Amino acid sequence: MSASLLFLLVLLVGASAFVMGRSRAMATAGGKLSSLHSLPGYHGSYAAIWALLPSLVVLAVWLVAAPPMIDRSVLFHLPTEVLNQGNAPAQLALGQVKSVARGLALLSDAERSALDSGSINLRDAMGAKGIPLAGAGEPWMIESATTFNRMTANSHLAMAGVVLLLAIGGTLLALRGISQRFRARNRVEQVILGGLILASSIAILTTVGIIGSMLSEALRFFASVSPMEFFFGTVWDPRFAAAGQAGQAGQFGLLPLLAGTLYIAFVAMLFAVPIGLFAAIYMAEYASNTVRSIAKPLLEILAGIPTIVYGFFALVTVGPFLRDISGQLNGLVTGNYASFIQAQSVLTAGIVMGIMLIPFVSSLSDDIITQVPGSLRDGSLGLGATRSETIKRVVLPAALPGIVGALLLTASRAVGETMIVVLAAGVAARMQINPFEPMTTVTVKIVNQLTGDLEFTSPQTLVAFALGITLFAITLCLNIYALYIVRKYREQYE
């Protein structure tokens, strides 16, 4: 019995449990619904929950846990000479056994007996069923595969039995409990509450997953490359070594990437902060409602544009423009029309990222500035201060902590931005200070290391996780600190 059919059957049991629970509750009420503690629907739901919840949990656990257990038991029964070769070949053999097992299931009886008698060889028999086999295939594989198929079939049968038993048993148990005074609603609500709690735990699980998964992969990386070399290395040269080639570790210095990341983020902030801040001030303090209702959504469109579009913009417009204009400038001054700004450069990536960040700065700061109480503005204006004096000397100082928080959040976004730098910053990992030259970032290298063919054992791949956890740590610190400041700020004016 396949798992999906079983699932449907269980649902069917659940549905009938609902109907039975409901009608049973109505029957006990004897036509007087008010004598029931809970509405009949709740009794039905209660029965359905008893039918579905335990059985589906067991089904899920079985589906997840059974295959690895069968694998292990089959692996254990492989010929000793295979097992003695070590773990990797044994796993390989297990994979082949599973392929054979799949193939065996497709064979007709006649083909099967032909195979058993040895009149056709295993590989051809499998090939005819569209299952390619890496080697010639050993006779013991047939035996193991048969065992595998048998165990799988048994497991499925047992699963079906247990699950259906649970579903029906649960239904009966629930139906027995139904009475007039039975608090079905409270029970159902408890289950719903459990579901709600489960849903909110996903947020925590995500964080745990991020940290756990990246940390474990990063630790595997640090097994082959020392953390000192990674965190303080000044050369990034991972050398894409072919699989299994030892001694070709390459150098994994984080510093050039970090320098590029921070440099580009700095240029972007340099561009975005004044523009975004002044836009926010104008919007919050000067703009009439009409201007505000037009300009604010327009700027917000900038925030809604996917970053890949910004990357494309950098690639086809901003980069070439900077390159050409620098050539013209150079020509005017020195007569030599060579460009001193490269199309892919810190400046290109910084400016385009800056454009992307303008709406972040402006809308976050706008929120912060409008939270400054109007009475402070009145106080200052009432003393005869001009608007700009009021803003510069009263509003901004009062909003400063909040604005700092907003800027930190923006910086965190700049550090973690990927698509713009992938297309606009270049891939050369260099430590230098010329903004007209390309540099690369942590995010670019994560993408570089993880696109293409992956092998999850080489440091070349695993380094991406070490880079990832570094990036996560940086942004985490920025975010938490920023959120803390902004929260304190909000509380102050609430």
Next chain:
Amino acid sequence: MTDMTSSLAGASQRPASTRRDIGIKRRYAAERRFRAYGIGAISIGIFFLGLLLWTVVSKGYTAFLQTEIVLPITFSEQVIDPKNERATNPGKLMTANYPLLVRDALVQKLGLDPANRADVKLATDMVSASARTQLRDVVVANPAIIGQTVPVALLAEGNIDSANKGQIDVTVDEANRKVKDKQLGWMQTLSQDGAMTKSFNTGLFTSGASSRPEAAGIGVAALGSLYMMLIVLALSLPIGVSASIYLEEFAPKNKLTDLIEVNINNLAAVPSIVYGLLGLSIFINFAGMPRSAALVGGLVLTLMTLPTIIIATRAALKAVPPSIRAAALGLGASKMQTIFHHVLPLAMPGILTGTIIGLAHALGETAPLLLIGMVAFVVDFPGSPLEPSTALPVQIYMWANEAERAFVERTSGAIIVLLIFLVVMNLGAILLRRRFERRW
């Protein structure tokens, strides 16, 4: 009135010395400068928005038109199946020399000398190499066509397409030009003949990846994106709403819920690429899900979108006044009933607005998808979310990395399509907000 005049007189007698110099001129100049900075900042922002959109639209609107060459193709039996073995070997029709049909038709149409190899090659180069599969599909679908002469609209090669749209500078020296003088001449002949036309580019919406720009489309990528959006919607909305209800309505205010709150706000600001690493490590490496599958992409984007939806939902729940809750509770409804019958429906517009904005964000997200192997050359439509597929923004990324001129046009065209989707979603969110907005 006398009262007034007398006091006015009194006032005028007062010495003007009470007036102090408080630097009005200087201060107003500063005021004007400050205001100008603000206007300047907003103008710069809007200028860049305009420049960006103009770049995309001016480079991309031509992608919606495609040059086609209509040629009377003679489906000659001699070329396709000279030994008449298609009845026994259907594979024959798959491997026949279809480009030869195109060559013959062009030679005849343009009146070329078949012996002039160079000219013939130049002429056949004007037709996309996708003509082979196109003609093959025609013949396989309808073998009876063999022996007939039928006009077929074939895609023009990318550079010819560009030249026909006037994007190639013909004053450049011929040696440095992708389109030669002879080809230009033939183009003119064909155009005058009505054989070369520009028509709406349906292929852009129905095709998959191709190394030839004229045959590449976003259809497959759009389907991949659609799968992912459905997964994101199906998972993130119920989970997000459930989590928000618990946190906003039930959770005790203590250290743990405080931690969850900070945690969710942080997750909303974690770089998207980190979610890609999470997906690669947990879904693909640990759970053994297939690489490049829309399912994994959908799960990753779900995790990424959840914080946004939770934050929006909590705000929407918070905006429902406590009086509503008190009223329902006062009638003897349980807390759960109060929330599901009264609070949630009232908060729904806000929740849906937040969800749509989250979805729009997920639709445009690229970086995490690169890491889970969705940077794939996918030609066929994925039949299910488990099959290899790619996504709209990833397709844009891949095209943006192609060097050919015609790909820039395609990239911009794809961006226009993506932006239209986003605009529609955001407009939907705005309309929803306007339509159902309640002021308490």
Next chain:
Amino acid sequence: MNMMSEATLEKAVDQKMNAVPHKMIGKDVSVYYGEKRALFDVNLNIRENTVTALIGPSGCGKSTFLRTLNRMNDTIDHCKVTGKITLDGGDIYDPSIDVVELRARVGMVFQKPNPFPKSIYENVTYGPKIHGLARSKAELDAIVEQSLQKAGLWNEVKDRLHESGTGLSGGQQQRLCIARAVAVSPEVILMDEPCSALDPIATAKVEELIHELRANYTIVIVTHSMQQAARVSQRTAMFHLGNLVEENDTDKMFTNPDDQRTQDYIMGRFG
């Protein structure tokens, strides 16, 4: 009551009061918030070195009128003022008149104490600094001391001038705001219900302060407390539904008002 004697009394009072020149004159002042009209042709004169109290039920337009006197209404969108208001004979709504200059001459203290989130010292020096009234640190120090002295706050805060102004008690905060206004050396000080957020003891202190300030400044105070108007003011103006009902000597107003509505209000029939 004898009509005749009442008229003579009124005349006598008028003569006495007329001896004091008018600092500000409002003529046919109307205020519109968008479509809604909030003030109807108010004619009210403010006498020099006098405390004028504006009273009336809430929403009667008294605060609105007060805010027209230093054009604080300018900060509200869609707010339009018609009529004429003069300060020392000059029209304050004339395009040539500068609002910043005007507010430096007509200071304002608000309903809720609103010290800037800065030190006490900086709060007081804020006005002098923006207007460039002090040339040196010593001058600033002197202004701070004088202003705080005038506000009756000096002894309480002289040892903690550099602590935040928001750390003071409510009454102290309000006196700090008054000191802040005084530091600019205005000619007129407008007070918009300055004691409504204060406890009775703090209120008493502020009222005492208003008494003292009268010697050097012209003061206009909006209050919803008639006892307060009676305690602090010499002239009282009664507003109702955007109209000026009556303006009179405070003593007369509270003992023998001309208008029936004033009487009703003072007797507590509405409000």
